[in-house]
Amino acid sequence: MQTANVNLPITVTVRHEAVTDSLRDYAQKKIEGLHLDYPRIIEAKAILDVQKNRHIAEIILFCANHITIEAHTEGKDMYAAIDETMDKIARRMRKQKTRLLKKNRPHRNESIRHLDERFFKEEVLDHPAESERDPEPFIVMPENYRLKTMYKEDAVMELELSDRPFVLYKSARRGCLTIIYRRKDGEYGAIDIKE
Numbered sequence: 001m002q003t004a005n006v007n008l009p010i011t012v013t014v015r016h017e018a019v020t021d022s023l024r025d026y027a028q029k030k031i032e033g034l035h036l037d038y039p040r041i042i043e044a045k046a047i048l049d050v051q052k053n054r055h056i057a058e059i060i061l062f063c064a065n066h067i068t069i070e071a072h073t074e075g076k077d078m079y080a081a082i083d084e085t086m087d088k089i090a091r092r093m094r095k096q097k098t099r100l101l102k103k104n105r106p107h108r109n110e111s112i113r114h115l116d117e118r119f120f121k122e123e124v125l126d127h128p129a130e131s132e133r134d135p136e137p138f139i140v141m142p143e144n145y146r147l148k149t150m151y152k153e154d155a156v157m158e159l160e161l162s163d164r165p166f167v168l169y170k171s172a173r174r175g176c177l178t179i180i181y182r183r184k185d186g187e188y189g190a191i192d193i194k195e
Contacts, residue, residue: 010044017050030086039063057081155180
């Protein structure tokens, strides 16, 4: 998972005022500092407008999957307006992530709740002879798995976006190894591995 935007094209436009390097750098650093997990940002535009005593900051993010996130804020100071707008953008990005999680989560009423019980006689069951040895287990498909340090929410997101049955990660909060897995009822389970 990428935690910072790399080579993100950012356009900063200032209206009705001369643009200063410090203001341009501040807006660019704020946009580059957005925590990136979903949606992935392709391009960003910041429009900073000054009208009499009003400072208006508008930020538009063009993201993957044709998602556009925009917000604007009006304030007395341009730096404060940029900060408030970035807070709104971060909330809207989290909302997009939550929508994705809800969309991909299996619904409770679509899952199987009850199976009929069946009873079989002992003769029907296939029992190996006592003299036979148990077959040796073998690895069907070996995989390499890189251990990442992340938060629980990021692990759930990675589990949702992949077809793996579990995600093993090092918890960024507690520092222990944790396994997140999908339970049969559609919810998630977590197992902490303590040394």
